[in-house]
Amino acid sequence: MTELISDELPTTRQNPFDPPAEITGIREQARISRLKFADGHLGWLVTGHHQVREILGSPKFTNNPEKHHLLDKRFQGDVPEDKRKAEPGMFLSQDPPDHTRLRKMLQGQFTVRRMNQLSEWIATIVDDQLAHMRSLGNRADLVKEFALPVPSLVICALLGVDYDERHRFQEDTAKMLSLDSTFKEAMDAMARIQDFMRELIARKKANPGGDDMISDLLATGEPTDEEASNMALLLLLAGHETTANMLGIGTFTLLQHPDQLKILKDEPEVIDNAVEELMRYLSIIHFGPVRTATEDVEIDGHLIKAGDTVLMHVPTANRDPEKFPGNPEELDLRRPASGHVAFGHGIHQCLGQQLARIEMRIGFTKLFQDFPDLRLDIAPEEVPLRTDMGIYGVHSLPVAWSS
Amino acid sequence: MRISVDQSKCCGSGMCVLTDPDLFDQNEDDGTVVLLVEHPDATHEATAKEAAGLCPASAITIS
Numbered sequence: 006m007t008e009l010i011s012d013e014l015p016t017t018r019q020n021p022f023d024p025p026a027e028i029t030g031i032r033e034q035a036r037i038s039r040l041k042f043a044d045g046h047l048g049w050l051v052t053g054h055h056q057v058r059e060i061l062g063s064p065k066f067t068n069n070p071e072k073h074h075l076l077d078k079r080f081q082g083d084v085p086e087d088k089r090k091a092e093p094g095m096f097l098s099q100d101p102p103d104h105t106r107l108r109k110m111l112q113g114q115f116t117v118r119r120m121n122q123l124s125e126w127i128a129t130i131v132d133d134q135l136a137h138m139r140s141l142g143n144r145a146d147l148v149k150e151f152a153l154p155v156p157s158l159v160i161c162a163l164l165g166v167d168y169d170e171r172h173r174f175q176e177d178t179a180k181m182l183s184l185d186s187t188f189k190e191a192m193d194a195m196a197r198i199q200d201f202m203r204e205l206i207a208r209k210k211a212n213p214g215g216d217d218m219i220s221d222l223l224a225t226g227e228p229t230d231e232e233a234s235n236m237a238l239l240l241l242l243a244g245h246e247t248t249a250n251m252l253g254i255g256t257f258t259l260l261q262h263p264d265q266l267k268i269l270k271d272e273p274e275v276i277d278n279a280v281e282e283l284m285r286y287l288s289i290i291h292f293g294p295v296r297t298a299t300e301d302v303e304i305d306g307h308l309i310k311a312g313d314t315v316l317m318h319v320p321t322a323n324r325d326p327e328k329f330p331g332n333p334e335e336l337d338l339r340r341p342a343s344g345h346v347a348f349g350h351g352i353h354q355c356l357g358q359q360l361a362r363i364e365m366r367i368g369f370t371k372l373f374q375d376f377p378d379l380r381l382d383i384a385p386e387e388v389p390l391r392t393d394m395g396i397y398g399v400h401s402l403p404v405a406w407s408s
Numbered sequence: 409m410r411i412s413v414d415q416s417k418c419c420g421s422g423m424c425v426l427t428d429p430d431l432f433d434q435n436e437d438d439g440t441v442v443l444l445v446e447h448p449d450a451t452h453e454a455t456a457k458e459a460a461g462l463c464p465a466s467a468i469t470i471s
Contacts, residue, residue: 061464062464062465062466105419108419108420109420109438109439109440110438111439112419112420112438112439112440113420113434113435113436113437113438113439114439115420115422115439116420116422116425116434116436116439117422117425117426117429117434118425118433118434120422343427343458343462344461344462348421349464350464351419351464351465352419352464352465353419354419354421354464354465355421356420356421358421358422359422359426362426
């Protein structure tokens, strides 16, 4: 069997909402194909939904960055080998049992019940932010005034981070996630957020008993200070950047699909499914995630050898017609969309997904209730896309309204 | 139909509770799955299967 080999990962999107057409083409030929990595390693590109699920769910793959081959020198340049270690507390990059021990310390804080209890409070934050946006007149950048502030306010309050100190993490988060940052720039940005988190942990230890997740985590006495500050960093970053981009590009998507937006307005009860479908359709991870096999494993008739690095293309897997029959390339808010892999799969599946769902449910609902005639304020082709970022979306979304 | 859960595999994603809160709950301390109904009636068989299929950690088994 001749295997399909890509010399580099196609990243150019022909349409703001679709994965690169070249990758869709690859999926149509082979849901598992070969991909050349920057160091010459011949790894794998996985574009099928079932195959992505199988790999992410398998204990035979690791997310330890030390094990991964470097994807592409277009991003981050050369990575010094000694700087790729997973730091203590960064459970996303760890395997069991370390991962299990750390994640378990947080899981109780993100249960469906706890997140549902936050609904009214989140609704107040959304209302306040929408009132603020209206106070600006008849036009605004939706990202700056709504999509970024809402999840930032929510995660800051949950973690016990002062929102007025957001300048200490928002810009550096962008630098960490920028594909244009060199490895050193990204690491320097992370070091500054780590300093901020270390100060936060020290402050909370000096003033115990706070009503927030980090105080609760410290009260257990389980994590070391270093683990606690990196866990807090992970929650802070994952808690604002991801949902912000779903709210931003999700709004852009709905404005560009007026028939679907009409369904959401006419049948508000469709919102839970609409959130799943927007997640499926947009995925927002630009490409990835990456895993490396820790032992030989056969997936779909392909022998993935120990040490092989695998890039899974979630935006393409979420359009796989084997999983989503009909027309998976179309946005359809009534489609059964659950089972998408936009939150990942396996033991690293998004810890904050139930919070994200509620933020999106309330955010989209109230945005279009309060601004029924919301419209794009620039030509759609001029909306600046985050093709330079690991988390995809829009950099800004100029919108206007008349009443 | 019989549902069984494996707390040691569970990663607390909450997908089971989201899918059918009549069958599943989560432990307040570590978010792991709590099985509320071992033998679901016919009206919950489909959601039991769906929850097992959605579980990211394969912690739910249907027999």
